[in-house]
Structure formats: structure tokens, C-alpha cells
Amino acid sequence: MSRICEYYFAPQSPWSYLGHTRLIALAKQYDVQIDMKPIDLAKIFGVSGGLPLAKRPPQRQAYRLVEMKRWSEVLGMPMNLHPKFFPVSGDPSAKLIIAAKFAHGTDAAMDLASAVMQSLWVDEKNIGDADTLIALANAAGHDGAALFKSSETAAVQNEYDQFTNDAIAASMFGAPWYVVDGEAFWGQDRLDFVERAFQKK
Template sequence: MKTLTFYFSLLSPWVYMAGPRLHELAAETGTRIVYRPIDLLRVFRETGGAPLAGLHPSRRAYRAVERRRWARYLDMPIKEQPRHHPVDETRAACAVLAAERAGLAVWPLAQAILAGVWVRDLDISDAGTLACIADEAGYPGRALVAEGGTAPCRDLFEAHTQEALAQGVFGVPSFVIDGELFFGQDRLDFVRRALVAD
């Protein structure tokens, strides 16, 4: 069984669109996914990237076109520009880490949070909103948000971000297989090849 380390942000439309296909691919190939939520805005700062608001207007416009193209292609709803984006994703990421530490499935919660941003126009930095998203997805929302605020979860979020930077991650979604980095939801075909290679 191969292992894929998945570096992701709960702010990214590309992670929102990649998630379902990645998990279908993992099921098909018998791949184990190691989840690594990271602080995307910090990664941008430390690797010379720019958040959406800091991009030249032509780059922002083209990214919007690409979001629409991919959303139509994948038949996934998406907001043109969510009101609550970007926000501090620490609370949301730490709630996901709290779920993992409790032995709960990571991805249904993460995908629900991503849809909260990109479909439902919700503020995932708000504790009550985040708890509600988790509850609706079948998780103990208030407990996860509370646990996510503790030092172990925050330290883990920091460690994952540091690990991502050490692995050469500069954006999301990023996937590492046998030490090889793949960046972008449009690289899943290459991810597949790496997973089925002998």
C-alpha cells in the first residue's frame, strides 16, 4: 500500500475541487492518505507567493475564469467571490486536527468546511459557524472547536506548516508520494501514475 501525504488549506477552492477526486483515487488504488492541514497564507508569505487580493488584476481575473471552468467541468457549485475569504483558517484547521486526534474521519469534515466557504458563503473563522458546519456533517461540533483551541492541536498545525515548508510546498493542494511533490488539483493524473507505478 502506498502512502500519499496531502497538504491542504481550508481556504482553497482548488482543494475543495480536488478532495472528492483524490479520495476516489485513493480508494481505487488502495492508497493511505496522511492529512496535513497547513497555514496557506503563511506558506505564501514564506515562499514568495501572494494571496488572491495581492495578485495583479489580470491574474485574479484568470483565476476566476479557471474556477468557473473547473467547477462546470466537475459539476461542483462554487461562489464567484465568497464574502468571508480569506479569513484566519487556524480555528477550522485545528478543529479538523481535533477530529483526527479523536479517531474521526478527517475528510468529510474538511470537505464540509471547504463547502462552507465556497458554496455556503460562511465565515469558518467564527467558532459558532464552524461548530454548526461540523454538527451538520455529523461531528460533535462544539467539542471539536473547543479541543481545536488547545495547545496540542495548535502545535500540530504549526508542525504541519513547518513540515510543508521543509518539503518544498508553496501552494495547495500539494501531494507527496515517495518523496516526490505534486502541486495542483490539475495534477491528479500524475498523482495516479505515481500511485500505480511499481
């Protein structure tokens, strides 16, 4: 039985974008199953003392941009540091990803999450817009309109709320957040440690 990595993330998070494809590659390399859980980051901040970007002190905002630029260059991942549609609510896209997981499984949902995050951080798209999300789902090979309709159901909302509650129980305070064998790792810059956890017997 393969090891499981609980993966808590927010589609609007730049750090989730920077770590997403690397987590997929590591999971494949070490035969680890990803238990993906898109979460409501605003609720996480609300219970953990985090602040939305606009409310952070200027020096923190400035250093965030420095780190985003460094990581995008080191990883060779294109990234707009000031995307046209940001800040943006992650709720509609997170629920679309959950609907994809329900309908098509984790791999399909992870692929859609990749497309959603790239559309925000590279392609200047509004991931809070229904038409944009439908188009992204269509491009991923799904019936975008049907998937978006599913994303608005109570079942998906309940799952979103449960994932967020799971994240709070796992002491999450920032995205992305990985849990392997009960051990938590915060941020895409901790993926080296996540890999070490994957290697343990």
C-alpha cells in the same frame, strides 16, 4: 502495505475544494493511505514568495476566476466565484479538522474538511466563525462544541505548526500539495499525475 500520499491543503483554498473529493476517490481506488496535513497558507506564502489574493496583479486575479469557473464546470462541482465570506482565515477550520483527526481518525477528518470547504465555496458560510464550525461539526455527527474546544488546545496548535513546517520542508508553495514516494505535485489539476504515481508498483 499501502502507499502513502501526504496531502497538504488549506480549507480556504478554492483549489483544495476542487480536488478534495477526487483525491479521496483515487485513494480508495488504489488503496492509498492519505496522510492529511492542513497547513497555514500565509506562512507558506511568506517563505515561498507567494502573495495573498488581494496583493496579486489584476491580470492574475482575473485569470484565477476564469480557471475556477472552468474547473467547477468541468468537474460538475458548484462554486461561488465570489463567496460572501472570503478572504477568510483558514486557521480555525484547519485546527478543527486536526482536532477531528485526533479524536476520530483520518476518514472523519477528511469528511469534515469536505463539509468545511463546501460551506465556504457553495453555501456562503463563514468558516472563520466559531458557531459556524460548531454547527458543521455537529452536522458531521460530532459533538461540535467539544471538538471546537479541542481545536483551541496547545496540542492541536503544535500539530498545525508541525504540518506547516513539514510543508515548508516539502518545498510547498501553493495548495493543494501532494507528495507520493517523495515526488511532489502542485494543484488539483495535477491529480492525473498523482493517479499515475498511485499506479506504480
